[in-house]
Amino acid sequence: MPQLPIGFIPEPLSIALDRILPSRKTPQGALYTRKLKQIRSSIDTVGLIEPLTIGKADKATGQHVLLDGHLRLLVLRELNYQDAPCFIATDDETYTYNNRINRLSTVQEHHMIRRAVERGVSKERLALALNMDVSYVLKKLNLLDGLCAEVINILKDQQFSVNLSQVLRKMKPIRQMECVELMVSANNLSVGYAKALLMATPERLLVEPNRAKKMNGITPEQIAKMEREMSNLLGQYKLVEQNYGEDVLNLVLAKGYLSKLLENEHVVRYLHTHHPGVLVEFENIVQTVSLDK
Template sequence: MTGVSLGFIPEPLLVALDHILPSRRLPSTVFDSRKFRQIKASIEEIGLIEPLSVTAMDQATGNYVLLDGHVRLLVMQNLGLVDAVCLVATDDESYTYNNRLNRLSTIQEHIMICRAVDRGISPERLAKALAIDITSILKKLSLLKGICTEAAELLGDRQFSSDLSRVLRKMKPTRQVECVELMVAANNVTVAYAEALLVATPVARLVEGKKPARLAGISPEQMARMESEMGNLQAQYRLVEQTYGQDVLNLVLAKGYLAKLLENESVTRHLQQHYPDLLTEFGVVVETVSLDRRHFAETT
């Protein structure tokens, strides 16, 4: 098995700001932006969290070219700092390192905030450092309160609103897992979808054993119909989940066969002359599977 080459040197390096050259110019309006104020407040309170990304040092000048972190560099210069922790790239490609970064998921952010509080940083100081309201910090701190472990694991790599937890914790654990599975499968991890699932949840599967007061306007018949439809949807989801792997394998194999078949000009010409509708359907199958595989590659 071939080794995987790293995009940057693992050990960070302390570099003087005077020797870091920006690779692009920021607009003058950046000083008035919310992002600038947020980063400035964060660095003032708890220092630089995410290192800058730079190219390897130019041996002739001793300078480094900045790949990612232009606003952070500007903030540190504005604060009169003299050096910064940097990650040094192992290649010379001058594109932003944002293309290589995976942003923190909501649960990872929750864990980091909890660790900061455990180490003695107050929620008020964190709110000031991140330039957000203290209410947001408190919501992030209590994100997983009342959420079962299985549901939290399903949401582990997702970004979602803290208000999603408010909706989920009204459900019992097994129902939480079912709803999160549906949201993830639909790629729709939103508060609005969670509230719709809450509406369709039987009373017996809610923590308090009653529907929220604001849903009182829905008639018992409508509620029963929604619960029945949600039960059918859950059963269909389970059925699809059981056969999904084999179905995808069969589809990929069929796609490969059809793609090879359509590469044969004689076959394509024959189909075009005698079975044009069938040729169109074959093309749709090949293109659909190709799009699905590209989407999968882009999201992994």
């Protein structure tokens, strides 16, 4: 079997910056974004980590078109770099692997920071490279302390505030699981939601039950009511979770059946004459693209 050609020269080459032409205009306001400040701080502290990606040199001018790394190029020129390591694409296309990479999850970022510290990089240098306060680096470093393995597994692909773990670790593992499952199912990993769930947590499920739960403007009676309502909500969630797979399968089958049914002109004509409301609902079901709607 013949070997497939690779899309990039595997080893980066040092290319003069004046031979690299951006393929798009820098967005207005990009110079003042947090992302660019992080890139500037990182390059200024530890140098360029990820090479630029460029196209093959134009035969007439010797210029390369930049495919990926416009902000990095901007910072390199600002810092008076003369050249930079570059991956050279062998295909004449603007696709790069970065176009299909998801953003780093919060847990993955934690592991990277911890690995850097274990290899001897100081917290101060990390803070400088990431353009953030040392205290924030410490929060990222201790992100998973006090969280059970099941919760970490659920959150491993999610993005959330480092302050979320501070709220969760006040609960016992079983309660952590319940709250995180609810938050993920509701697509709401905000710290405010976590604090509300904490307030609705019975004291027996808290790590330090003797410490009174306090929140401005909420009375003990309201907290007790929140606990009862949260208990009911968890029961309903578990019930829905048990039947979800079967319900989705039934909906898929029903949608397929209705699609076939509405392909029959006689059936459509009959429904249009005698049951127009039913026909509209059938058509809405068939036209539904996702069952999440």
